[in-house]
Every structure is written in structure tokens, then in C-alpha cells.
Amino acid sequence: MDRGGRENLSREKPTREEPAAEPTARFLRACRRLPVDATPVWFMRQAGRYLPEYRAIRARHDLLEITRRPELAAEITLQPVEALGVDAAILFADILLPVVPLGFQLEFVKGEGPVIHNPVGGMDDVKRLRRVDVESDLGHVLEAVRLVRRALEDDGMPLIGFAGAPFTVASYLIEGGPSRDYLKTKRLMYTGCGQGNGAGAWDLLMGALAETLGEYLAAQIKAGAQAVQLFDSWVGVLSPGDYARYVLPYSRKVLERVRETGVPAIHFGTGTAALLSLMKSAGGEVIGLDWRVPLDAGWQTLGHQVAVQGNLDPAVLFSPMPVLREKVEDVLRRAGGTPGHIFNLGHGILPETPVENVRAVVEMVHEWVVR
């Protein structure tokens, strides 16, 4: 996948999707609620440890190193496209990469997940945030986007870019890693929100993240991403009132930046049954649903002016074939063939998932006809 480095890439004409043109790829058509020949399907975390070809690369390189080497990131992005027959590729990267140029020390610790060695405690830390120039600071990710787009161009296979939403990224920065109760995050949210006395630490942190993440997505789109997903994976820990007040304005800012580009955005979270209408109002042409809400009920709450993505429980991929089929068909039946359904899991593929079951789901989805 060595294509001669940066110089060649920067001379290339931009590969930006013309937003006005009606797309032909199933996935992009479904994002716009256009009719499709079969339901499109892809999987969150479709590139990862359940794939032997990913593990072979991981055995020789650590995660951050892979994301800093565009040719490796591109190769891994393409693995599930070849292995599974999915309808879209998702860039291999991580939602936490933009925090490095913001000034955070990020490490992925085996068995623990991401660790931030200098977490945010209060205003002093927020004031130390660096201003990010996405084109230079995250140029390695944008280069991976260009490489993948070029590799997929001939097949018309769409590439999804992504970022973490301000709340979910902030939660890692404040907690210093994964959390159960998000107590530190909520404490900063409740005390660091300016109550008429100017912006507090929360407002400044969320404002800086919204700005950076919006520009990061816009840069991925400019480099060739034809859709983007905003991952607000942990936002379900908030009440609707808190979401509306402390989070929605910042997610809206990110999604408005994407909207200016004309490229569709998928707005995803888990545990969001009570937040769906608010998430829709924050933005996104597609709303991601997890498995805790039946797809038809979720879509009804949202209204059919948005597309939906989801929502098989990732654990179902460990069940015997007849159960797997029953549950896949249940999701499809609830979507009812209405234009604007993208089949996916309700959250990412789990590391021990049998690859043949993932492949079987792709076939089931593609073969399914409304009855």
C-alpha cells in the first residue's frame, strides 16, 4: 500500500463527493432515505481483534503506532471490506486521537483500554489546551483517508470517517480512562458550567472539543470520507435535561460543521432511548440506535424524516445460526423495508466474535426481502 508518500498525495485533486448528485452506493442512498436494492450493512468496530488478519498486524505494531502509519491504517480499514462483504468501510482510527494534539498523554493499556495520564481536573487544565491545526496535527489520519478512498474508488465502496462526540471524549479526558458512574465528569459538568458569570471549565472544554472535532470531521470529508459518524457512546448516562443543557449545544456545533459540507452524518449513542428526540435535534441525517430500544419504536419516536442505523445486540453474534437468523430478521422486519435503514449492531463487535457469524449476517441482510 505504499503510494509514494505525502508529496504525491497532496498533488491529487480533491476526491470530495459532490453532495448534489444522487449517490449510487446502497449505504449512501440509505443515509438519504432513497430506495435501495438491498438493505446496506456495516458493523461498528468491523476492523479489530476478532479478525485474524488484524491480530497478525497488531502482533507487530501497537495501536497508536498503527494510527500514525497511514499505510497500515489503510490496510486494516480494507480488511473487513474484503472479509465480510459489507457495504461501507470505516476508517481505522480511534475517537481519542485528536486529544493528543490538544496536549493529552494518551496510552492504550492492554486489558484496561485508553488511559489519559494528565486528565482534566479543573480550569487550570482547560486553560492549558493547545489549539489544534487538524491538517498538520492529524495529517496522518487524513492521509489514511486519502489512501483508502483511492483504493475503494473503483468499486464505488463508500468510506465512513468518524469522531467522538464532545461529551464522550470529555468523559475520557476528565475520568482519565473508562468509568462506571462518570462522577468526575458530572461534577465538572455541574460545577464548571458558567451560571451567568462567564464560561466555566465545562463550557470551555466542551467548546474547544466541539471546535476541534468539527474541523477534524470536515478535514476527513475534504480528504475523501463520504459520510461521517459521531460517536457519543457514553451519553446514555445523562438525563434528558442534563443532555439538553450541558451537551446538546456542543454536539449541534459539530454536526452543523458537517452539514455545511453536504455529507451525511450518523449520530450514534448507547442507552439513548430517552434522548432520541434531543439527539435528533442536535443533528444527523441518520440516528444510531442501540438494541435496548426496538428499532420500530425508536424510529417512530424520531419520526421518518431521519434515517436510522442499527440495532442488533453484538452478543447475538455468539448464538446458534437459527437464533441469529431470527434476531437479524426481527430487526429487518421492524424496519419494514422503509427507505432509510442501515443495518448495524447496537454497539461495536466484541473481540471474540466468530467471523463466520458476522459474514452470515451480511448475507442474511442482503438476501432479505420485505414480507
Ligand code: CP3
Ligand atoms: O469501527 C472500526 O472498525 C474503526 C476503528 C475504531 C476503533 N475505535 C479502533 C480501536 C473506532 C470506530 C473506534 C471508536 C472508539 N474508540 C469508541 C467509540 C465506539 C464505541 O465502541 O463506543 C470508543 C469509546 C473508543 C475508545 C477506545 N479505544 C476504547 C474504550 C478502547 C479499548 C476497548 C477495546 O476494545 O480494547 C479502544 C481501543 C481500540 N480502538 C481498539 C480498536 C480496534 C482495540 C485495540 C487493540 O487492538 O487492542
